[in-house]
Amino acid sequence: MNILVQKYGGSSVADGQRLKAVARRIIRAKEAGYRVVAVVSAQGDTTDELLGKAKEISQSPPKRELDMLLSTGEQISIALLAMAIAEGGHGVISLTGAQGGICTDSLYTRAKILRVDPARVKKELYDERIVIVAGFQGINDLGDITTLGRGGSDTTAVALAAALDAAACEIYTDVDGVYTADPRLVQTARKLDEISHGEMLELASLGAGILQPRAVELAAAWGVTIHVRSSFSYSLGTLVKGDDLMEKQRVVSGVTRDMNVVKVMLVDVPDRPGVAHKIFSTLAADGINVDMIVQTTKQGPVTDLLFTICQDDYALTRRLIEQLRDELGIADVLYNDRLAKVSIVGAGMMSNPGVAAAMFGTLAENGINIEVISTSEIKVSCLIGADRVESAVKAIHDRFRLGEELPV
Amino acid sequence: MNILVQKYGGSSVADGQRLKAVARRIIRAKEAGYRVVAVVSAQGDTTDELLGKAKEISQSPPKRELDMLLSTGEQISIALLAMAIAEGGHGVISLTGAQGGICTDSLYTRAKILRVDPARVKKELYDERIVIVAGFQGINDLGDITTLGRGGSDTTAVALAAALDAAACEIYTDVDGVYTADPRLVQTARKLDEISHGEMLELASLGAGILQPRAVELAAAWGVTIHVRSSFSYSLGTLVKGDDLMEKQRVVSGVTRDMNVVKVMLVDVPDRPGVAHKIFSTLAADGINVDMIVQTTKQGPVTDLLFTICQDDYALTRRLIEQLRDELGIADVLYNDRLAKVSIVGAGMMSNPGVAAAMFGTLAENGINIEVISTSEIKVSCLIGADRVESAVKAIHDRFRLGEELPV
Numbered sequence: 001m002n003i004l005v006q007k008y009g010g011s012s013v014a015d016g017q018r019l020k021a022v023a024r025r026i027i028r029a030k031e032a033g034y035r036v037v038a039v040v041s042a043q044g045d046t047t048d049e050l051l052g053k054a055k056e057i058s059q060s061p062p063k064r065e066l067d068m069l070l071s072t073g074e075q076i077s078i079a080l081l082a083m084a085i086a087e088g089g090h091g092v093i094s095l096t097g098a099q100g101g102i103c104t105d106s107l108y109t110r111a112k113i114l115r116v117d118p119a120r121v122k123k124e125l126y127d128e129r130i131v132i133v134a135g136f137q138g139i140n141d142l143g144d145i146t147t148l149g150r151g152g153s154d155t156t157a158v159a160l161a162a163a164l165d166a167a168a169c170e171i172y173t174d175v176d177g178v179y180t181a182d183p184r185l186v187q188t189a190r191k192l193d194e195i196s197h198g199e200m201l202e203l204a205s206l207g208a209g210i211l212q213p214r215a216v217e218l219a220a221a222w223g224v225t226i227h228v229r230s231s232f233s234y235s236l237g238t239l240v241k242g243d244d245l246m247e248k249q250r251v252v253s254g255v256t257r258d259m260n261v262v263k264v265m266l267v268d269v270p271d272r273p274g275v276a277h278k279i280f281s282t283l284a285a286d287g288i289n290v291d292m293i294v295q296t297t298k299q300g301p302v303t304d305l306l307f308t309i310c311q312d313d314y315a316l317t318r319r320l321i322e323q324l325r326d327e328l329g330i331a332d333v334l335y336n337d338r339l340a341k342v343s344i345v346g347a348g349m350m351s352n353p354g355v356a357a358a359m360f361g362t363l364a365e366n367g368i369n370i371e372v373i374s375t376s377e378i379k380v381s382c383l384i385g386a387d388r389v390e391s392a393v394k395a396i397h398d399r400f401r402l403g404e405e406l407p408v
Numbered sequence: 409m410n411i412l413v414q415k416y417g418g419s420s421v422a423d424g425q426r427l428k429a430v431a432r433r434i435i436r437a438k439e440a441g442y443r444v445v446a447v448v449s450a451q452g453d454t455t456d457e458l459l460g461k462a463k464e465i466s467q468s469p470p471k472r473e474l475d476m477l478l479s480t481g482e483q484i485s486i487a488l489l490a491m492a493i494a495e496g497g498h499g500v501i502s503l504t505g506a507q508g509g510i511c512t513d514s515l516y517t518r519a520k521i522l523r524v525d526p527a528r529v530k531k532e533l534y535d536e537r538i539v540i541v542a543g544f545q546g547i548n549d550l551g552d553i554t555t556l557g558r559g560g561s562d563t564t565a566v567a568l569a570a571a572l573d574a575a576a577c578e579i580y581t582d583v584d585g586v587y588t589a590d591p592r593l594v595q596t597a598r599k600l601d602e603i604s605h606g607e608m609l610e611l612a613s614l615g616a617g618i619l620q621p622r623a624v625e626l627a628a629a630w631g632v633t634i635h636v637r638s639s640f641s642y643s644l645g646t647l648v649k650g651d652d653l654m655e656k657q658r659v660v661s662g663v664t665r666d667m668n669v670v671k672v673m674l675v676d677v678p679d680r681p682g683v684a685h686k687i688f689s690t691l692a693a694d695g696i697n698v699d700m701i702v703q704t705t706k707q708g709p710v711t712d713l714l715f716t717i718c719q720d721d722y723a724l725t726r727r728l729i730e731q732l733r734d735e736l737g738i739a740d741v742l743y744n745d746r747l748a749k750v751s752i753v754g755a756g757m758m759s760n761p762g763v764a765a766a767m768f769g770t771l772a773e774n775g776i777n778i779e780v781i782s783t784s785e786i787k788v789s790c791l792i793g794a795d796r797v798e799s800a801v802k803a804i805h806d807r808f809r810l811g812e813e814l815p816v
Binding site: 016019020050053054056057058061062064065066068069071072075076078079080082083084086087092093094096099120143144145 | 424427428458461462464465466469470472473474476477479480483484486487488490491492494495500501502504507528551552553
């Protein structure tokens with residue numbers, strides 16, 4: 001079967017008009033000869049509204065019950081979308097995550113997909129029906145409803161595409177693909193035709209906000225090619241593929257920024273074993289994600305320790321660090337939330353020395369001071385002043401000629 | 409196990425405050441030593457809001473998808489109620505109709521319960537958890553969600569009480585029991601301590617609006633005693649029991665009225681076989697419930713045929729009858745929607761001749777003209793002018809001394 005998996009986010013199905021537009025798009029794919037499986041998120045603000053209802057009752061509701069509650073959001077979407085497609089005269093059926101065979105572990109609110117049992121979906125496709133599956137949700141071995149956490153619908157789509165051996169997995173967003181930089185910032189930013197899973201992963205983690213990192217990870221693991229495209233046009237978007245599929249590679253594929261960053265600087269931390277572990281395990285226990293970590297060697301028995309966190313975690317981090325400060329004998333703590341992270345990503349970086357240096361040089365030429373540097377095999381990130389981030393992105397985009405097409 | 413099944417309607421769980429009050433009531437029953445199963449409806453106007461969303465998409469959505477949509481209403485309620493109980497420090501779990509083992513046929517939007525598989529509910533009760541089950545919904549043999557139609561939550565509660573062999577089945581409403589007449593109308597109306605299933609069924613069908621007829625039918629079939637009581641007080645309500653449990657019986661248990669009635673009079677209907685069948689099967693095919701039917705014999709080859717319908721079905725009935733009129737050669741059709749039905753109900757009527765006569769006499773003494781009469785074994789109904797219904801109810805209530813306690 002020539003199966004096409006499509007995923008539509010919450011804003012694509014926010015109201016009756018948009019649902020009807022999505023229905024037309026799905027019908028068009030069906031009429032083009034595909035067997036279509038559409039994965040749908042909850043409408044617009046539904047999830048927030050449901051969370052509001054829960055908050056009224058309890059500040060820390062049982063997570064199983066939270067999943068029971070939140071999963072209704074997608075169930076409403078799939079029913080309404082199936083109605084819109086039926087109204088267009090096509091055979092259609094909606095399936096909850098459980099009915100769609102999305103089997104997960106029991107980590108409520110952030111469950112992982114263990115396996116997909118596609119029997120029901122296949123049967124319905126075989127019966128010539130369009131199948132609408134609720135994203136973001138699954139069922140555990142107890143028969144209880146779970147949710148997959150942030151970006152769960154992308155993950156559902158990728159998992160179904162893998163299980164069904166789909167011809168393609170299209171993820172519809174409100175942008176028409178992955179760009180070399182934010183087009184609102186850089187006029188010459190160019191849409192990429194292709195990008196590797198690894199590069200997309202770095203871009204996603206770095207705040208490009210198009211695909212959820214977990215979905216990209218799974219796509220890489222299961223060899224699923226994702227087509228990121230706009231729900232507002234029919235033009236081609238960007239293919240997110242396995243590295244081996246890439247015919248030619250740029251050294252740098254894109255440049256990105258992340259404004260959601262706070263620098264924490266612990267001054268004169270006692271330089272003895274176990275101190276760093278104590279600090280970072282305390283933060284991790286409260287779910288705080290620490291990003292760049294830099295330790296500076298000093299003269300004597302102390303070091304400076306620097307790391308970055310999200311702005312959402314700022315208040316909680318401050319509280320935790322203050323508690324640790326006396327216990328560990330840290331001299332001083334400095335915070336800076338007027339910073340931003342600018343990064344370049346590219347699978348070709350590994351084999352091209354000098355890329356990082358070129359980035360640092362470009363920043364220096366533009367008089368932009370670098371606070372912290374961190375690198376991975378396919379990424380270089382620099383923490384700079386938030387007020388300089390736009391000119392930094394533009395300068396780097398120009399430096400690596402990202403606005404130009406590659407010669408064929 | 410000493411199991412108590414409680415059912416709370418949509419108005420009892422309409423908002424956070426009410427949900428918390430229901431949680432306290434459930435916890436109180438648990439602390440009194442019961443294993444509690446609470447069946448809950450959708451919050452307040454949720455079902456209407458969901459229907460509104462569907463209407464925006466389609467005027468006649470597939471019923472399976474309507475059930476997929478509507479069942480989210482109860483799912484939201486059970487999750488929130490479980491959160492409220494957990495907040496009170498008690499072990500609790502919410503179960504959808506499917507998880508609660510409510511197995512139905514596949515008549516979407518009006519499914520019938522085929523059987524209850526109480527294994528999961530029993531396991532959770534055994535583990536000392538309070539169990540919250542979504543009313544109104546079940547699962548069919550395909551694994552698809554069904555809804556039970558109007559009054560479905562009452563039916564869920566009765567079915568669970570039967571399957572669990574519960575000590576009691578409490579149905580909470582906004583009134584504190586079943587009265588001999590509408591207390592807003594008759595000051596001397598008295599709350600009944602007990603009433604038989606059969607009497608309750610007649611009262612329910614006649615518009616007393618406290619318990620749904622289907623739930624009472626099932627309670628009668630499965631021998632479940634229902635305790636109808638108020639969610640706003642802790643006083644005892646009315647027990648709806650099997651006839652054999654009744655120690656003593658009144659001849660008449662209550663008097664009720666129904667304003668939702670339209671009289672249709674077909675004048676000079678050809679008196680030949682199959683005509684009545686044609687008329688009533690046409691109405692039935694469109695789901696129109698016909699109540700009182702009276703055929704008057706005339707001189708010659710014609711008869712007059714009279715019946716009553718609900719006001720909701722008035723427009724549709726008119727349209728259908730107009731279509732039949734020429735086909736069948738009916739001379740004239742008269743409609744009257746300024747009528748009301750007043751009825752007396754009592755299991756003791758069967759063995760007490762003269763009850764109907766006493767009712768007719770009371771109406772006559774008060775100058776109230778009777779348009780149509782219909783009777784069953786435990787009920788007598790008279791169609792009268794809508795403007796006279798209040799005085800009719802009061803006079804009948806006095807005549808049968810319904811305001812007085814029975815001598816012990």
